[in-house]
Amino acid sequence: MNNLATAYNTQNISFLNLGSDNINNDSYYSASFSFSSSSYQNLYNQLVATNSKNNSINIYLLGDNCNLNGGQASGIPGNACVVGGSYSSQNGFPNAGTSVQPFVSSLVTAHEVGHCLGLYHTFETYFGSEFVNESNCTTAGDLVCDTPAESPNYRWEDNSNCQWLISLTDSNGQNYSPDPHNIMGYTRPSCLQYITGGQGTRIRSVLGSSSTLSGLIATPTITGPTVVCSSAYYAVSPSCSSVTWSSSNPNGLSVNSSTGAATRVNNYNGQVTVTATVSGGGCSTSVSQNVWVGQPGSPLSLNKNINNPPFCVGATVIASINPVGGASSYSWVSNNLSMLEASGSSTYVNLQAIASGTCTFSVTVSNTCATTGKSYFTSIQDCSGGGGMYMTSYPNPSSTTMTVSVTDSLSKGNEGFLPQPYQLSLFNHFGNTVYSVQSDLRTIQLPVGSLPPGIYYLNVFYKEAVLRKQVVIER
Numbered sequence: 001m002n003n004l005a006t007a008y009n010t011q012n013i014s015f016l017n018l019g020s021d022n023i024n025n026d027s028y029y030s031a032s033f034s035f036s037s038s039s040y041q042n043l044y045n046q047l048v049a050t051n052s053k054n055n056s057i058n059i060y061l062l063g064d065n066c067n068l069n070g071g072q073a074s075g076i077p078g079n080a081c082v083v084g085g086s087y088s089s090q091n092g093f094p095n096a097g098t099s100v101q102p103f104v105s106s107l108v109t110a111h112e113v114g115h116c117l118g119l120y121h122t123f124e125t126y127f128g129s130e131f132v133n134e135s136n137c138t139t140a141g142d143l144v145c146d147t148p149a150e151s152p153n154y155r156w157e158d159n160s161n162c163q164w165l166i167s168l169t170d171s172n173g174q175n176y177s178p179d180p181h182n183i184m185g186y187t188r189p190s191c192l193q194y195i196t197g198g199q200g201t202r203i204r205s206v207l208g209s210s211s212t213l214s215g216l217i218a219t220p221t222i223t224g225p226t227v228v229c230s231s232a233y234y235a236v237s238p239s240c241s242s243v244t245w246s247s248s249n250p251n252g253l254s255v256n257s258s259t260g261a262a263t264r265v266n267n268y269n270g271q272v273t274v275t276a277t278v279s280g281g282g283c284s285t286s287v288s289q290n291v292w293v294g295q296p297g298s299p300l301s302l303n304k305n306i307n308n309p310p311f312c313v314g315a316t317v318i319a320s321i322n323p324v325g326g327a328s329s330y331s332w333v334s335n336n337l338s339m340l341e342a343s344g345s346s347t348y349v350n351l352q353a354i355a356s357g358t359c360t361f362s363v364t365v366s367n368t369c370a371t372t373g374k375s376y377f378t379s380i381q382d383c384s385g386g387g388g389m390y391m392t393s394y395p396n397p398s399s400t401t402m403t404v405s406v407t408d409s410l411s412k413g414n415e416g417f418l419p420q421p422y423q424l425s426l427f428n429h430f431g432n433t434v435y436s437v438q439s440d441l442r443t444i445q446l447p448v449g450s451l452p453p454g455i456y457y458l459n460v461f462y463k464e465a466v467l468r469k470q471v472v473i474e475r
């Protein structure tokens with residue numbers, strides 16, 4: 001896996017190890033390797049059909065002393081390859097000399113995987129010989145234009161410093177200058193290092209049209225900010241050979257069609273869709289990203305009328321607003337803390353009435369560009385008829401136990417008991433009673449651990465008054 005990463009990661013191609021298993025069979029191990037022997041190739045085909053997995057590349061690794069010295073891919077492209085045997089670290093030849101190294105831990109494995117991914121040898125002549133001047137690079141050689149042309153006669157003609165031992169010219173009389181480090185050439189294994197950008201593009205293109213391997217390609221995604229204050233830059237990842245950018249509203253956010261450079265125009269505030277139309281290199285779809293330009297939108301009204309029915313002293317109400325376009329944070333504050341407490345860091349606000357009167361509370365919404373906000377009005381009423389009765393509950397939200405305290409300011413004594421009992425009921429948002437108890441305890445604990453999370457309504461009937469509170473169960 002490390003050798004595959006070395007060869008491919010710079011071209012945004014990475015590999016996932018999906019698992020491995022063992023095949024214990026001497027006939028594969030000791031088979032006499034030969035491209036031209038039909039009995040060997042039959043054996044090879046049996047091997048690469050064993051335990052084969054779909055939508056993956058199956059790499060069969062043979063032992064260091066097997067008769068296959070090197071590797072073979074099942075096709076170009078293909079979904080299997082076999083690597084095994086050993087080579088001399090002195091001259092790179094199979095088993096020759098001393099200091100024998102296994103092929104499986106060399107970049108020869110990356111070379112065979114390259115064939116599976118659709119790469120030809122850099123010295124390929126099946127499509128005709130590639131000229132040094134690259135004039136026929138799309139139709140000859142390895143069909144890749146940023147790999148230098150290479151004669152088949154350069155195979156294994158390198159020294160221990162990966163320098164060529166021979167100098168040849170093409171049919172135009174120009175000197176070949178092949179790359180000894182490209183993994184798709186035949187230099188000694190220690191010289192193999194990488195694939196080129198053109199080979200990466202070819203891999204995506206080949207995989208995109210391969211019925212067995214197309215599942216290996218990731219759909220490109222847009223990289224770049226989701227909020228633009230003045231300018232930004234967009235790209236696609238992995239890269240595609242052709243990308244054309246567009247904006248759903250060029251009068252709000254202009255996007256340069258070739259560079260992906262985006263600029264806010266006309267002091268626009270609002271949402272714009274940035275689209276990349278991609279092709280080539282395995283990229284065949286358009287991808288879009290919603291972008292907010294400038295300051296967030298304006299918060300709208302609360303989703304409930306908190307003043308009707310009356311918002312009573314001691315009551316808690318949860319209200320909300322619709323999400324505000326482009327907002328990344330919300331903050332709620334009361335403008336009169338002796339009358340109202342307000343808290344919240346999202347579209348929800350938790351309001352607790354402390355004393356009667358009129359006051360306002362407000363929300364501030366922000367993104368990285370700017371801040372906007374809105375104020376809301378409330379009228380808090382004393383609903384106790386002058387009796388000074390109110391109810392509190394905590395914690396809110398609750399998860400397992402909710403503690404409820406009933407206060408009667410006309411009856412401060414009597415330890416933990418009120419002068420007369422109250423009826424406490426908890427309703428869910430369908431209006432069904434989920435808990436009910438009669439008690440005269442000033443503080444009572446409600447078991448709520450078995451109730452589904454959600455918004456509930458706590459009602460306490462005490463004396464002639466009804467004390468109401470909205471509560472949340474959360475876990």
Ligand SMILES: [Zn+2]
Nearest residue numbers: 111112115121
């Ligand atoms: Zn090869």
